[in-house]
Amino acid sequence: MPAPLDGVHVLDLSWVMVGPASGRYLADMGADVIKVESSKRIDPVRTLGPFKDGKTGPERSVSYHNLNAGKRCVAIDIRRAEGRELVLRLADWADVVLESFTPGVLETLHLGYSDLRQRNQRIIMASTSLLGQTGPYAQGTSGVGTMGAAMSGATYQIGWPDREPAGPFGPWTDAVTPRFIVASILAALHRRSLTGEGCYIDVAQAEAGIQFMLPAYYEYAANSTIPERRGVAGSRLHAPQGLYPCSGEDRWIAIDASAPNHWDALRAVIVELCDAKFDTIVGRLRNRAELEAAIAKWTRDQEADAIERRLQAAGVPAHVVSRSGDLARDVDLREACHLNQINDPVFGAAEIEGPRFSLDRTSLPPTRRGPRIGEHTKEVLATVLGTSETEIARLSEAGVLA
Structure with missing residues (x-):
């Protein structure tokens, strides 16, 4: 059977991470994505x-x-009037348009949703920015997912109580927002199949990040309390739950044995935890520092992988705190074809992620490398827009295709 989005055309006007990652998901599902x-x-x-x-x-x-x-990938200078006309014609071909410009920029170029919809009533356009397209602070606010993490409240929550906020690694909302964008696009495609109508999707990165911070928000909404940074202490209502040192340089194990059955299993492995003051969750929370120290003393001189195997065998949720090298060697990721090799004419072989999912009744296209700048310009203009070789040569000489 064909891939789920076989025959769906996507015009990708986005850049950096959040928009391109969304387009990558669609390409993995079989869509023809032109960047x-x-x-x-x-x-x-x-x-x-x-x-x-x-x-x-x-x-x-x-x-x-x-x-x-x-x-x-097509190379088009959209600052040129002829370049913008080419983009409009590609939008006529597209089912979906992705963009991640600062709000208002595409409208000044006459490439906004209203411009595209006048030509293509079935178009689905998905815009993503830090604060969305509307609201008192949306227009003119630009930035990347690092700012999105700060706006969503995630940056404040991560770190140690006696130090400045550390925040999540990298442009965090750039990584989480594509999940909302892709789901919205799939819903819009389904809706269009029923109604024949396209639509406009506005996804604010900060709001996508807030979805992962709702416990902190509701803590304030319910009790007017602002949750503070807790380091690796885990939840205030769960113990033991945290990260524990292992042998080797900067090696750690994550353990969550707060549920009664998991706690009993952990005590069966670590006999030092059989003190009566740890019998109840109240006792474990009151004596949390001593509890954590006892677990850390047990883990400190053992290898993280060995601890994981032993605790998992006993029924205790535990996993090595993975570094990139651990992920590269992970047998489950290999078995799932999460890491696939590409061969690029510029630098040769490298590994990138494959699709993040598999389907049992349809096949997915093989993982292919990303395109070079303008690699498919002539091909797309000729086959998608029907542009003649003479006209392509003229546009190239004029600097429009650059």
């Missing part, structure tokens, strides 16, 4: 790396490939 880029203003993720073999260059970023695998 618009320009050598005059390349996608910034091409400059961020990591770079294959440590050699910098816009075509050597493995992150770019991971976010744009399976797409085609």
Whole structure:
């Protein structure tokens, strides 16, 4: 059977992470995704790396490939009137348009949703920005997922009580928001199949991040209490729950034995925890520091992998705190084909993520490398827009296709 989105056309006007990651999901499901880029203003993720073999260059970023695998790329200067006309014609072809510009930018270029809808009533456009397209602070507010993490409240919550906020790793909302965007697009495609109508989707990255911070928000809404940073102490209502040191350099194990059956299983392994003051959850919470210290003393001189195997065998939720090398060697990820090899004509072989899901009745397209800047410009203009070779040559000479 064909892939789920076989025959769906996507025009990707986004850049960096949140929009391209959303387009990558759609490409993984079989959509034909055409990315618009320009050598005059390349996608910034091409400059961020990591770079294959440590050699910098816009075509050597493995992150770019991971976010744009399976797409085609056309080089068009949208600052030029003829470039914008090409984008409008590609939008006529598209079922879905993705964009992640600062609110208002596409409207000034006459490439906003109202402009596209006048030409294509069935178009589905998904915009993503930090605060959405409307509201007192939305217009003119720009930034990346690092700002989104701060706006959502995640940055304040992560870190140690006696230190400044540490925040989640990297541009956090760039990583979580695509899950909301893709689900919304799939719902919009289903709705269009029933009504024949397209729609506009506005996804605010900060609001997507807030969904993961609701316990902190409701703590304030219910009790006017602002939850503070707790380091690795875990929930105030669960113990033991946290990270514990292991042998080796900076090696840790995560353990959550707060449920009664898990606690009983942990005590059967660590006899030092059989003190009566730990019998109840109230006792464990009151004596949390002593409890945590006893577990840490037991884990400190053992290898994290060995602890994980032993506790899992006993029925205790535990897992090594993985580093990138652990993930690269993980047998489950290998078995699931989560990591796939690509071969790029510029830097050769590298590994990127495969699809994050599998389907039992339909096949997914193989993982393909990301496109080079403008790699498919002539192909797309000729086959999608029906542009003649003479006209393509003229547009190229005029600097529109650059």
